[in-house]
Amino acid sequence: xxxxxxxxxxxxxLTLLFAACKKNQVVVSTNNNNxxxxxxxxxxxxxxxxxxxxxxxxxxxxxLNVTKYRNGDKIPQVKNAATWGGLQSGxxxxxxxxxxxxxxxxxxxxxxxxxxxxxLAPAGWHIPTDMEWAVLDTCLGGEYVSxxxxxxxxxxxxxxxxxxxxxxxxxxxxPGGYRADCDKWGLFFDLGSYxxxxxxxx
Numbered sequence: 001x002x003x004x005x006x007x008x009x010x011x012x013x014l015t016l017l018f019a020a021c022k023k024n025q026v027v028v029s030t031n032n033n034n035x036x037x038x039x040x041x042x043x044x045x046x047x048x049x050x051x052x053x054x055x056x057x058x059x060x061x062x063x064l065n066v067t068k069y070r071n072g073d074k075i076p077q078v079k080n081a082a083t084w085g086g087l088q089s090g091x092x093x094x095x096x097x098x099x100x101x102x103x104x105x106x107x108x109x110x111x112x113x114x115x116x117x118x119x120l121a122p123a124g125w126h127i128p129t130d131m132e133w134a135v136l137d138t139c140l141g142g143e144y145v146s147x148x149x150x151x152x153x154x155x156x157x158x159x160x161x162x163x164x165x166x167x168x169x170x171x172x173x174x175p176g177g178y179r180a181d182c183d184k185w186g187l188f189f190d191l192g193s194y195x196x197x198x199x200x201x202x
């Protein structure tokens with residue numbers, strides 16, 4: 001049986017070799033398949049990372065929260081909206097530039113950080129392709145039900161009413177919002193309402 005592949009999730013806030021469920025197999029697991037490991041990120045930060053196995057894929061069950069590329073190079077923090085909107089290089093920020101949001105939702109990364117050849121994902125992990133996201137979707141029953149199986153339940157972080165949220169997958173998706181990096185304004189959107197994650201396809 002193939003080993004689960006590791007998938008990095010981070011907020012677009014933002015997190016694998018390709019592996020799939022059997023045809024027509026729906027795998028909805030419980031939180032019993034979570035495990036915790038220590039993630040070392042370039043020597044500056046050590047963090048406890050919870051991972052979850054869904055089908056034959058292993059996903060981070062927490063958003064990425066690093067300030068260095070895999071090779072140890074620093075990723076700059078960019079607070080200024082106009083600067084963020086005009087960037088053509090990797091950067092991170094907290095939602096609304098508020099550290100308290102980072103403690104809950106992790107850091108927001110722009111496309112250039114995600115796509116940097118130095119690697120945003122820690123060693124042993126990679127940012128998923130669109131196909132890998134599609135595999136996850138299929139394993140959780142398809143597009144009409146997979147979102148609910150991936151969302152944290154309740155309204156601690158999600159706005160009311162958070163219908164259909166079951167978190168049966170253990171993914172515990174949070175509504176970390178995002179920061180636009182495709183226009184000059186660099187505005188923040190949708191904290192509490194939407195969770196968005198990167199793929200290797202922009």
